[in-house]
Amino acid sequence: MALIITTITLLVVIALALIRAFAGPTVFDRILAGNLIGTKVVLIIAVMGFLFGRPDFLDVALTYALINFISVIGVLRFVEITRRSREEDKS
């Protein structure tokens, strides 16, 4: 029972985080929302593995946690570098 409630709450949370990702206003708000969705997806994979009685899904959650972290750092680098090169173009 608690597992079902947790799954539904996490789905609602992901939907709410999407609102922030669409609303912005800065690019960093969107990255923050993306990072939030990433960690929530890790949790949802783990919880659903138990809900359907297949805890093997934890491997997927583990990999997802790693990829999520690296992608956030990568996207931040990308934003930083494009912004810097744009400023250099202006000057």
Added chain:
Amino acid sequence: MELIVSIISGVCLLAGSFLVLSGVIGVIRFPDFYTRIHAAGVTETLAASLILIGLMLIAGWGIVLLKLILILLLVLFTSPTASHALGKAAWKSGLKPTNLKQRNEDRN
């Protein structure tokens, strides 16, 4: 005994869900980017730990428990680094935090 463990795990899962929900509502409600990071931090430290601890109690002894501990450690090690990187990138790009209290005091 089994009943007590499953009740504790249910309480952990529900408390974790509530904290995740409050964190994301903070992300929507709070006024500027830097305050939103704090709200997102709630969902990534205590809430994630509580949900994973709730799962650990269901899992019982075995390889599944070790994998859950591994996920918990990974989340606890990476989330502060990710939020520091976010804050630093925003600060370096010149995003200024709003100062609500001061502005109100100046007005009075």
Added chain:
Amino acid sequence: MRHTISITLVLSILWIVNSGYYTPLLLSFGLISVLFVVWIAHRMDVVDHETLPIHLSGKLLAYYFWLMKKIIISNIDVARRVWQINPDLSPKLKKLAITQKTDMGRVIYANSINLTPGTLSVDLKNDYVLVHSLTSDGIKELEQGEMDRLVTELE
């Protein structure tokens, strides 16, 4: 040498936890991959006291236990502010002096600031850390310096 042994042990445990199969063939594959990674780490010259802080593992455990209490308190505080109808936020940005000598200590300190919701380290330099706090109380608590002192004692 101590660090090489500890990295081999950590990697082996990681492999065994993630594998779940214990046939001789797969275990030998695991051994080969662990040795390969240790060799690469040696070539990259990253096997030292910084990547494997075994000299403070005992003290670190006690510190993180103390930090856990702080994390729970500040989590409840931030969650309470989220549900208030008019959240009383007083965001503040301030440079705080830090007393740690090594990079390791500074990173542990900044990480602890980030782990407790309500305070966020925005920038970290050799002698100061720029902290953003959700409330002015958060800054005041850090200024009292209990966390700073405990991390310095770790070094």
